[in-house]
Amino acid sequence: MKKLFIILLSLTTITALLVSCGDGKEVIEDVSNNSIVSEESQQESSAEDSSEVSISQSDTEDSSEDSSEENSEENSEESAEESSASEPEESKPVESEPEESKPEESKPEESKPEESKPEESKPEESEPEESKPEESKPEESEPEESEPEESNSDDRGLSDMNAAELLNYAYIKNASLGSFTANTVNEMKFNYAGQNGVYKYTASVKAEGLQGNTPKSVCQSVTSLDESESTLSEVYTNGYLYREKESVKNKTAVSVSQMKGILTTSVGAAENLSGSVFKAIKKSVTNDGSWLVTGTGLVSGSMNSVLDGILASVDLGVNASQIKLDTFIVYTYINNEGFITLQTIDCVFTMEYSGITLSFDLDMRTEYSAFNSTKVNITINPGDYTETK
Numbered sequence: 450m451k452k453l454f455i456i457l458l459s460l461t462t463i464t465a466l467l468v469s470c471g472d473g474k475e476v477i478e479d480v481s482n483n484s485i486v487s488e489e490s491q492q493e494s495s496a497e498d499s500s501e502v503s504i505s506q507s508d509t510e511d512s513s514e515d516s517s518e519e520n521s522e523e524n525s526e527e528s529a530e531e532s533s534a535s536e537p538e539e540s541k542p543v544e545s546e547p548e549e550s551k552p553e554e555s556k557p558e559e560s561k562p563e564e565s566k567p568e569e570s571k572p573e574e575s576e577p578e579e580s581k582p583e584e585s586k587p588e589e590s591e592p593e594e595s596e597p598e599e600s601n602s603d604d605r606g607l608s609d610m611n612a613a614e615l616l617n618y619a620y621i622k623n624a625s626l627g628s629f630t631a632n633t634v635n636e637m638k639f640n641y642a643g644q645n646g647v648y649k650y651t652a653s654v655k656a657e658g659l660q661g662n663t664p665k666s667v668c669q670s671v672t673s674l675d676e677s678e679s680t681l682s683e684v685y686t687n688g689y690l691y692r693e694k695e696s697v698k699n700k701t702a703v704s705v706s707q708m709k710g711i712l713t714t715s716v717g718a719a720e721n722l723s724g725s726v727f728k729a730i731k732k733s734v735t736n737d738g739s740w741l742v743t744g745t746g747l748v749s750g751s752m753n754s755v756l757d758g759i760l761a762s763v764d765l766g767v768n769a770s771q772i773k774l775d776t777f778i779v780y781t782y783i784n785n786e787g788f789i790t791l792q793t794i795d796c797v798f799t800m801e802y803s804g805i806t807l808s809f810d811l812d813m814r815t816e817y818s819a820f821n822s823t824k825v826n827i828t829i830n831p832g833d834y835t836e837t838k
Contacts, residue, residue: 607740607787612732613724615783616742620723622787628657628823633717637763637811641802648763649673654716657825663687664705665825668715672764683715686827691834700834718815719794720758722779726751735782739790744779759796763811772800772809791816 607615623629635650652670668683684691690703690711703711713720724730728746735741747755756769776797782790794813799806 607783607785610732612730612742612744615732615740615787616722616724616730616744616781619742619781619783619787619789623789623817625660626788627660627821628655628819628825629817629821630655630819630823631716631718631815631817633813633815635717635763635811635813637765637809639807639809641807642805646675647673648765650717650763652715652717654712655819655823655825656712657823659709662705664708665827666708666712666715667825667827668712670715670717683711684827684829685712686829689831691829691831693834698834699837700831701837714762716815717762717813718792719755719762719779719813721751721754722781726755727779739785740783742781742783744781745777747774747777756798759794759811759813762813765809767800772798774798786820788820789817 607618610618631652631654633650633652633654637648639646639648650670650672652668654666654668656664656666658664664685666683666685668681670681670683672679672681679695682693685703685708688702688704689700690708691698691700722744724742724744726747727744728748730742730744733741733743752774753769756772756774760767760769760772774796776795778795780791780793780795782792784790792813792815794811796811796813797809798811799808801807
């Protein structure tokens with residue numbers, strides 16, 4: 450329309466020029482009038498044209514929008530068809546462009562290889578976890594190594610034990626006896642102010658049923674000092690200890706545990722002689738294939754308890770703190786079964802009494818036999834004994 454408007458203007462100007470050339474001023478006035486009219490008409494036509502132009506522009510814009518929408522739809526359909534033909538999986542993200550959730554789903558797809566890397570690293574982390582049981586295998590092997598050590602201490606033979614172990618083992622074996630026979634001879638020689646004296650104790654002891662609730666024992670002992678002598682008979686049965694000394698008969702209720710303590714004293718052997726009380730201890734083999742354990746000296750921590758027991762057995766009336774120990778040697782013979790068959794003690798000590806030095810030489814000898822085969826025969830009348838506490 451603008452082009453048409455320009456063409457009309459050009460035609461009017463040409464006609465005006467032609468008229469002005471022929472008619473002079475009038476023509477000019479006519480031209481001016483015509484130009485005014487033409488301007489008004491042009492304004493009207495331009496208004497109409499502008500309205501038509503705006504209408505046409507709006508129509509063209511509408512048509513362009515429609516065409517653009519149609520073109521975009523056609524393009525999207527064509528691109529969808531092309532993408533569906535080439536990449537069917539990527540067509541879904543194109544349709545879901547306003548939603549942005551599916552592109553987010555594509556991100557985990559891209560991150561899957563990244564997640565696979567830690568999955569590949571997991572076996573690497575699990576390798577130390579698998580190595581932990583491998584490290585614990587030595588820990589499991591430690592008790593396996595300790596088991597032979599325990600079995601060696603329990604199951605090894607007597608020949609593999611050292612002196613202290615063998616002596617302790619023999620004491621346990623003798624304490625576990627159900628019956629035995631023991632013969633004791635203890636002799637102590639003493640010297641004071643040029644005078645000599647002899648103290649002697651002999652005993653024969655038989656016991657049975659020691660591992661039951663009704664043990665029995667019989668002890669016949671003789672004590673002598675120089676020319677004087679006294680005898681003692683002790684019988685234990687049915688929970689009573691019957692004692693007869695110099696025609697005096699008494700009976701006392703005694704428990705089984707008390708009876709075993711009295712029995713040890715009646716035997717006359719030294720007590721508390723474990724392998725740890727000696728300053729020196731050694732083991733040797735005898736001619737008959739049994740063992741001899743020799744203990745020498747007493748450690749300070751065990752001296753009083755050992756010597757007090759020995760001094761009480763000889764009824765000297767003194768204790769360890771009143772004497773000075775010079776010599777202490779114990780010889781213990783052990784058979785192939787681990788039982789003590791013979792024990793001898795050589796003990797030399799001195800003491801001061803009222804300004805006088807007394808020297809003592811004590812020899813103790815106890816022999817054990819009839820292990821678990823001793824029989825005790827008791828023939829007493831309980832009514833002949835007076836009960837005492």
